[in-house]
Amino acid sequence: MMKFKYIYCAFLISFFSLCTSAQPQAPGKLDFIKDVPETVKTAWDMSFNTKPKTLYTWGGIFASTAVLYYYDEEILAEFQRFGRRIGLGNDDHTKSFIRIGNVSVFRGPTDLGSALYFLGDGWTHAMISLGFVSSGYVMQSNRAMRTGSQIFNGMISSTIANQIAKRSFGRESPYRSSKKRGRWRPFPSFSTYNNNVSAYDAMPTGHLMTATLTFTVIDENYPEYRSWIRPLAFTWGTILGYQMINNGVHWISDYPLGIVMGYVFGKAATKKNKDVAHSNISVLPIFSASQSEHIYGVSSFYYF
Numbered sequence: 241m242m243k244f245k246y247i248y249c250a251f252l253i254s255f256f257s258l259c260t261s262a263q264p265q266a267p268g269k270l271d272f273i274k275d276v277p278e279t280v281k282t283a284w285d286m287s288f289n290t291k292p293k294t295l296y297t298w299g300g301i302f303a304s305t306a307v308l309y310y311y312d313e314e315i316l317a318e319f320q321r322f323g324r325r326i327g328l329g330n331d332d333h334t335k336s337f338i339r340i341g342n343v344s345v346f347r348g349p350t351d352l353g354s355a356l357y358f359l360g361d362g363w364t365h366a367m368i369s370l371g372f373v374s375s376g377y378v379m380q381s382n383r384a385m386r387t388g389s390q391i392f393n394g395m396i397s398s399t400i401a402n403q404i405a406k407r408s409f410g411r412e413s414p415y416r417s418s419k420k421r422g423r424w425r426p427f428p429s430f431s432t433y434n435n436n437v438s439a440y441d442a443m444p445t446g447h448l449m450t451a452t453l454t455f456t457v458i459d460e461n462y463p464e465y466r467s468w469i470r471p472l473a474f475t476w477g478t479i480l481g482y483q484m485i486n487n488g489v490h491w492i493s494d495y496p497l498g499i500v501m502g503y504v505f506g507k508a509a510t511k512k513n514k515d516v517a518h519s520n521i522s523v524l525p526i527f528s529a530s531q532s533e534h535i536y537g538v539s540s541f542y543y544f
Contacts, residue, residue, distance in 0.1 A: 266382040272396070273396070309493040328483075332353075357487055360445075362450060369395070371388070393509045411425075411494070421493075445490050445495055454506070
């Protein structure tokens with residue numbers, strides 16, 4: 241009996257070690273930067289392969305972009321008419337609140353319309369990320385800290401790809417358009433683009449990409465809350481998508497590629513260090529003792 245007790249104690253120690261190793265791992269302080277090359281590579285591998293799912297996705301992007309491009313002008317006009325009708329107007333009223341020299345560091349909203357547009361701003365999603373990191377630190381939640389780190393990582397990684405795409409297409413924003421559906425000037429020089437950004441950066445959308453990325457990362461880390469995360473994400477994206485057309489920053493055909501990029505980079509950012517603690521199966525040792533007998537065993541639970 242004593243020998244069996246020692247074996248059982250050894251089992252408990254081994255099981256405790258297994259449980260400890262299965263817990264979500266806290267991110268390193270600079271993981272959101274160090275993991276950028278890996279996230280970019282993962283996103284590339286997910287995007288460019290011959291798997292049927294990938295090919296169907298690219299087909300959907302091309303087809304939806306083509307259809308929406310055909311109706312760009314009509315959708316723009318109708319969305320802006322509706323904006324004027326409900327009092328939003330059609331202009332961007334974000335204002336530069338913090339400047340360093342001639343560079344605007346922070347532009348914030350000044351009315352309802354610009355507040356809706358701000359839903360996709362990098363500052364908004366950086367604050368969401370910082371909120372997860374801060375609350376995770378205070379509450380000692382590795383999952384929250386990792387979620388915040390992955391949002392930062394995804395934002396940096398996706399911005400690299402988004403900037404390459406924008407500079408490759410060189411499409412005019414609606415409010416700057418010099419011809420129907422906007423002029424396309426692929427591969428402008430670095431200085432030309434930076435000195436006249438809105439004349440080249442419409443395609444693909446960066447705001448919807450970032451919003452999609454943020455909600456994808458949260459959804460991947462908190463699957464038990466998907467019943468409200470996803471409706472919130474769809475509502476958020478719909479409002480943001482409408483307002484960016486209403487204020488003339490984007491055409492609706494800029495959206496399919498941007499949304500898919502946000503989803504892919506969100507999945508790529510969360511692929512490393514998946515939270516294995518999310519398993520629905522728990523296995524626990526049991527021990528019961530009475531004056532007449534001792535019971536040793538293992539109990540398994542499945543959570544629905």
